[in-house]
Amino acid sequence: MRFTLLPEWAPQDAIMLTWPHKDTDWCDNLATVEPVYVTLCQHITQVQQLVIVAHDAALKQHIITLLEHAEVELARCHIVIAPCNDTWARDHGPLSTMSESGELAIKDFTFNGWGNKFAAAKDNAINQVLAEQVMSHQCHYQRVDMVLEGGAIEINEAGVLLTTSECLLNPNRNPHLSKAELEARLTEELGATSFLWLDHGYLSGDDTDSHIDTLVRFAPDNTLVYVQCNDKTDDHYEALKQMEQQLKRFTTATGEPYRLVPLPWPSAKKDDQGVRLPATYANYLILNSTVLVPIYGDEHDQRALAQVAAAYPDRTIIGIDCLPIIHQFGSLHCITMQLPKGFLR
Template identity: 50%
Template sequence: MSNFRIMPAEWAPQSAVMLTWPHAGTDWADVLDVVEPVFDAIAKAVLRFQHLIVSCEDADKAASIQTELNDWVVNRGFPGRVKTAAVPADDTWARDHGPITVLENDKLQLLDFNFNAWGDKFPWAKDNAINRQLAESGFFGAAPLQDQDFVLEGGSLESDGAGTLLTTSECLLSTARNPGYDRSQIESKLRDTLGANKVLWLNHGYLAGDDTDSHIDTLARFCSADTICYVRCDDPQDEHFDALNAMERELSQFTNIEGKPYSLVPLPWPDAHFDQDGERLPATYANFLIINGAVLLPIYNVPQDVEAIRTMTALFPDREIIPIDCVPLIHQHGSLHCVTMQFPAGVVTL
């Protein structure tokens, strides 16, 4: 009997979410007092619905996080528990260095792809070793961790849970990741490892300030098997206008596994944020996280936050929308989805 693999959709039942906590050895060193409250808010939102895994370089800090968050949960009667591990880390982007879960003949498998910091842009050796250390410490239960000799980041892929993946050519075809691989070879790799029987490639769309070469989770997201939400820019004077309009046209040509066009829902375009050097930061409402019973939505203290919450409420009427101020995160060129990795039901039991 041949193997059947599938990468679950993010809205499938989950057991836990993974965070890699910022520390003084990261680029967050000077702003820990500002960014740690964001991680704390994400952690507490997750724990209202499911478990949390936290890796933290400092052992004392890891122990403190575990005690404080578990006490917080117990005092409020929420179902989640947190388990921490003292594991070295270069940075905090768990979406990209965390394992990707697949179902193979209904059995859970964790795939440990290589992480090279988006094409050797930053130090990455510690981050690339996190998954193995967590697995060896029993964090993933009975689900085996399989090494994959291929560079792939979780933020570069969207799955509908039925064999269709959505991605961008700028990211997956980057020669700084997997030199020598062309599009057909990468599609073959996605089919073999993730069970992809259809790959939708976006050739347009980008976000200023993004270090990832246009990760899909900053641009367009599956909300269901037949619905995609996406960032749209309506300002002809904005530098993103042409690229995002071209992306919108591409999305309108895509069809699902049944050959039907997707229902497309535009997300509002937030007012621009800039760093102290005047460089634009990658604020996007597409970087949300779906968990059991809720959607964690990044907001940026701009007027468009209200419309973003309204849009998410319509897209996910059966889930609570939990806004989280992610302005501190975009100052390191990522947002909410980028710092999280979810695990399907059955992977983590605490």
């Protein structure tokens, strides 16, 4: 039976968050970061349910207190206790596939800390806990012996899989697999019908080896939403211009060009040491009736919201201040994972 990775605009039961805590790299930023998580919880629970991974029982109680104060509907929140190294749910969370008959198969790929850059053993065990505690018994749960992060891939309703060569072909992921072998595995596990390999584009401060979700996103009806840099003095200009040219050459199964929706390029955001942070508007989160878009207190925020609205005209567009999040070198999409309709028991 063929199972295909669901596009992110497929109907959802919930969004998964893994909460930051004092034993993560967020320890010095908790006072500014937790309010962003609470704001996310407020918006998510307006339209669907929420699964929160808490490092221990004490953190679970702390989260409950925060959510109660923010008047979040706790009945829509499922808090699971599981030790975690960090909070990047997009990359350690489960990938959900569906058969033509509507059966769900939940794929648990190996997360190795973006090429063994960071400890990830605890994060890599979280999906097993989700399967045991909140996943429907109707779902098939499968461990997959292959390194893959959710932020590294995008798929559309036709099964076209979009990724970057810099990430998936990096020897720090699956060095024993050639490009052809990777495609064969992704076809087998995720039902991909064809592949678009992006060879250009990067984001300063990014630890992921150019995850696609920071650069280009699929939207319905053969649409690609991408970051565009028109500032010739910016270090990203040349790479992103080459990326844009490659996107213009991509064609659908019927030979038509994709509809391209460019996102503006935010002005440089830096930390206290002057290190540039990976601010990108492409790292948005699609909910059942809403799209949450990262904003950065930037002059381009409103233009970004308008462009995302053009790509998802059936959804309400809401900006979320993610300036605190990029201080740990990720953004809104990176800290979340959607769980499809039928996932929760």
